[in-house]
Amino acid sequence: MTPDLLVQVVVSGLLIGFVFALISVGLTLIFGVMDIVNFAHGEFLMLAMFAAFWLYALFAVDPVFSVLVCGPLLFVVGVLTHKLLIRHILNAPMLAQIFCTFGLSVFLKSLAQFLWGPNFRSITEPLLGGRIEVLGVFFGLPQVAAAVGAVLATGAVYLLIYRTELGRALQATSEDRQTAALMGIDTERMFTLAWGIGAACVGVAGALLSMFYYIYPEVGAVFALTSYVVVALGGFGSVTGAFIGGLIIGLVQVVAGFISPAFKMVVVYLVYMAVILWRPQGLFGRW
Amino acid sequence: MESVTLRVLDVWAGYEGSLALMGLSLEVRTGQVVALVGANGAGKTTTLRVISGLVRPEAGQVLFEGRRVDGLKPHQITALGIAHVPEGRRIFGRLSVLDNLYLGAFVRRDPAERRRNLERVFSLFPVLYERKNQVAGTLSGGEQQMLAIGRGLMLSPKLLILDEPSLGLAPRMVDRIFDAIAEIKRQGTTVLLVEQNLVEALELADYGYVLQTGRVVLEGPGARLLESEIIRSAYLGL
Numbered sequence: 001m002t003p004d005l006l007v008q009v010v011v012s013g014l015l016i017g018f019v020f021a022l023i024s025v026g027l028t029l030i031f032g033v034m035d036i037v038n039f040a041h042g043e044f045l046m047l048a049m050f051a052a053f054w055l056y057a058l059f060a061v062d063p064v065f066s067v068l069v070c071g072p073l074l075f076v077v078g079v080l081t082h083k084l085l086i087r088h089i090l091n092a093p094m095l096a097q098i099f100c101t102f103g104l105s106v107f108l109k110s111l112a113q114f115l116w117g118p119n120f121r122s123i124t125e126p127l128l129g130g131r132i133e134v135l136g137v138f139f140g141l142p143q144v145a146a147a148v149g150a151v152l153a154t155g156a157v158y159l160l161i162y163r164t165e166l167g168r169a170l171q172a173t174s175e176d177r178q179t180a181a182l183m184g185i186d187t188e189r190m191f192t193l194a195w196g197i198g199a200a201c202v203g204v205a206g207a208l209l210s211m212f213y214y215i216y217p218e219v220g221a222v223f224a225l226t227s228y229v230v231v232a233l234g235g236f237g238s239v240t241g242a243f244i245g246g247l248i249i250g251l252v253q254v255v256a257g258f259i260s261p262a263f264k265m266v267v268v269y270l271v272y273m274a275v276i277l278w279r280p281q282g283l284f285g286r287w
Numbered sequence: 288m289e290s291v292t293l294r295v296l297d298v299w300a301g302y303e304g305s306l307a308l309m310g311l312s313l314e315v316r317t318g319q320v321v322a323l324v325g326a327n328g329a330g331k332t333t334t335l336r337v338i339s340g341l342v343r344p345e346a347g348q349v350l351f352e353g354r355r356v357d358g359l360k361p362h363q364i365t366a367l368g369i370a371h372v373p374e375g376r377r378i379f380g381r382l383s384v385l386d387n388l389y390l391g392a393f394v395r396r397d398p399a400e401r402r403r404n405l406e407r408v409f410s411l412f413p414v415l416y417e418r419k420n421q422v423a424g425t426l427s428g429g430e431q432q433m434l435a436i437g438r439g440l441m442l443s444p445k446l447l448i449l450d451e452p453s454l455g456l457a458p459r460m461v462d463r464i465f466d467a468i469a470e471i472k473r474q475g476t477t478v479l480l481v482e483q484n485l486v487e488a489l490e491l492a493d494y495g496y497v498l499q500t501g502r503v504v505l506e507g508p509g510a511r512l513l514e515s516e517i518i519r520s521a522y523l524g525l
Binding site for chain 1: 339341360361362365366370371373377379380381382386389390391393394438442
């Protein structure tokens with residue numbers, strides 16, 4: 001492998017890794033606060049991608065701008081998911097919780113299929129097209145833009161959680177709901193907020209991905225499965241873990257894909273199994 | 288003039304069908320330390336949980352400063368000025384000591400008030416100042432109890448509820464916790480205390496209630512309760 005090629009592969013891996021990180025931060029945030037895995041996370045992403053697509057197709061709004069709509073839009077989807085569904089199964093058996101979000105995933109996929117058909121769509125002429133050259137290596141401009149957007153969004157979530165009063169309350173709720181309530185924290189509001197922020201993360205990620213990825217009803221699975229691996233690797237509930245995990249999985253996927261495209265996911269899941277076997281709590285896990 | 292901070296009136300409460308409180312009534316006068324004693328399962332912790340809204344009573348009333356608070360959510364009751372330091376300390380072990388203290392002041396946003404309370408907590412428990420940036424989970428049991436009490440004080444509470452603050456602590460640490468409670472009392476904070484260490488608790492308390500199977504069976508000034516037959520025979524084995 002020539003040095004140029006190495007740089008190419010490593011940087012490409014990091015670029016997509018930043019997007020994985022953002023998706024996974026959303027997933028881990030919901031899990032951390034709620035102790036519920038959102039199996040509809042990928043479908044949230046799919047909704048955001050379609051939202052970006054239709055804003056582009058109908059109103060000629062480029063994803064660079066519609067990302068500012070898709071984030072808040074998915075925040076609302078997350079809030080509604082909590083208010084209409086999750087709130088009612090908070091104390092239900094774990095199986096009921098799993099089937100609830102899994103059912104939501106099937107529902108959203110079918111709804112997208114019904115409304116928009118199974119076809120692959122794409123944003124044909126994104127504002128940020130073409131390639132840029134860095135140190136003699138070429139990168140797709142959409143990919144670079146997506147990575148930059150993902151880093152900014154992840155950074156914002158990080159600051160919110162670790163540098164604000166609200167974030168401290170979210171952390172407290174995540175550790176001990178009842179005691180958090182005794183501190184005067186409205187935990188129900190924290191739950192709603194966690195779903196809102198968690199979904200807004202994929203809202204932003206979806207708009208960013210729509211710049212260079214195909215958009216179709218099943219697209220969520222591709223990224224959701226990867227983000228479950230990322231979250232397991234980073235440690236369930238750990239935002240830092242999700243970020244680092246995202247970068248690692250991005251790198252692994254691109255490097256493996258470079259060696260043998262057909263087996264890239266195999267290598268990703270091998271990493272996943274290795275984590276489960278030797279460090280089930282993940283890199284930054286709590287238990 | 289004596290005013291009443293908290294009044295619990297004929298409260299019935301329980302968990303999943305079994306009643307833990309059967310017509311319990313008590314009163315906490317402003318500025319006093321009131322002790323709640325009794326055997327395991329007498330309903331002491333349930334009483335505290337009813338007051339702070341964690342358990343909803345089936346019947347009866349809880350009046351805080353003359354206002355009904357039963358039926359309110361825990362966070363609403365906290366906002367009114369009741370700080371509940373729960374049994375087992377329940378500090379946020381993954382967060383720093385300072386974060387824990389600020390969480391206690393979650394509903395108190397005034398920076399000057401926060402600074403005052405922080406100074407009060409640090410002068411009461413200097414070790415917390417030394418460890419303010421440490422992750423709370425790494426504190427010793429006694430330090431965690433200090434943190435839990437300090438976190439409660441950050442609310443500027445009108446009523447401080449302490450559930451078994453000396454449970455599981457070494458004797459020397461127990462003394463320090465009781466010294467701290469005495470100091471908190473001297474500073475004028477109203478305290479409702481549940482304790483296994485009956486003698487220390489009743490010596491400190493202005494007034495005490497003895498609970499048995501969800502009812503008050505005896506009440507009176509702390510010192511007088513210590514001399515009563517029921518306490519001497521049933522709890523002190525004298």
